[in-house]
Amino acid sequence: MNKQVQFLDLGMKDYKEVWDFQETLFSGILDVKVKNRREEKNDATPNYLLFTQHPHVYTLGKSGDMQNLLLNEKQLADKGATFYKINRGGDITYHGPGQVVGYPILDLENFFTDIHKYLRFLEDVIIKVMADYGLEGVRSEGETGVWLDVGTPFARKICAMGVRASRWVTMHGFAFNVNADLGYFDNIIPCGIKDKAVTSLNVELRVDKVDEEEIKQKILKYFTELFAAKIVNAEEEVLLRV
Structure with missing residues (x-):
């Protein structure tokens, strides 16, 4: 099993x-x-972890409801935001500056073959950071992601998660609100959940800005x-030739 993960921080990049x-x-x-299956080979499969931030964008998962987007095309343009229907699980979410977005593209057969465990591990990463x-x-039971004050009237989500998996290979991932502009969440019903709020780490810590590189x-x-x-640093040009 190949536990080496090629890591690349893409910085600010267009969602698409x-x-x-x-x-x-x-x-x-x-x-x-x-190829391994067809040719009875045992070549190692690679793993990747991408960090990025996106310009303002709303994405709707394959099981999502378009009614959870509260803007029309003109209003999206006025907000400087784009919108995509995508192939991850989950409903609608927002990505924008001030988030740390992580996309693990892993062959889980290199680690463990359990999607639920995989999601719990991603949640645990953020829980440990917090x-x-x-x-x-x-x-929050039945609601993937990381929250604060669940079970109270003040429950709020700080990290959204949504993944796609095929043959134990993952993509998409998590969006951790570190210095996020929470006003953009007012334009959606985040993750289709009407009765819970959204927050950001800088708000919770009552500071103007959290060091995103430290996060x-x-x-x-x-x-x-x-x-x-085992994390190894990769170069975008090399990965593009994969």
Whole structure:
């Protein structure tokens, strides 16, 4: 099992551009697996982890409801935002500046073949990061992601998650609100959940801005620990040739 994970921080990138990039890496892993099966080979499959931020964009998962987007095309344009229907699970969410977005593209056969465990591990990564800042991140039963004050009138989500998996290969991932403009969430019913709010780490810590690079390093640390992975830095040009 190959537990090496090629890591790349893409910085600020258009959503569709990164989605296409994910699809390329995802398909490359699947191709290796199909070839192994057909030719009775045992070539190692690669794993990837991408960090990025996106310009303002709303995405709707394959099981989502368009009514949870509260803007028409003109209003989207006025907000400087785009919209995509995509192939992950979950409903509608927002991506924008001030988030740390992570896309693990893993062959889970290199780690464990359990999608629920995979999602719980992603949640645990963020929960551990929040604990470093003195915050208790928790799960909300039946609602993937990381929350605060679940079970109270003040329940609020700080990290959304939605993934796609095929033949144990994953894509899409998590969006952690670190310094997010929460006003953009007013234009949707986030994840289709009407009775819970959304928050950001800087709001919870009552500071103007949280060090996003520090957050990324903490995410890498806990991801490595939980998945027993070895992170290696990659170059975009090299991965594009995969």
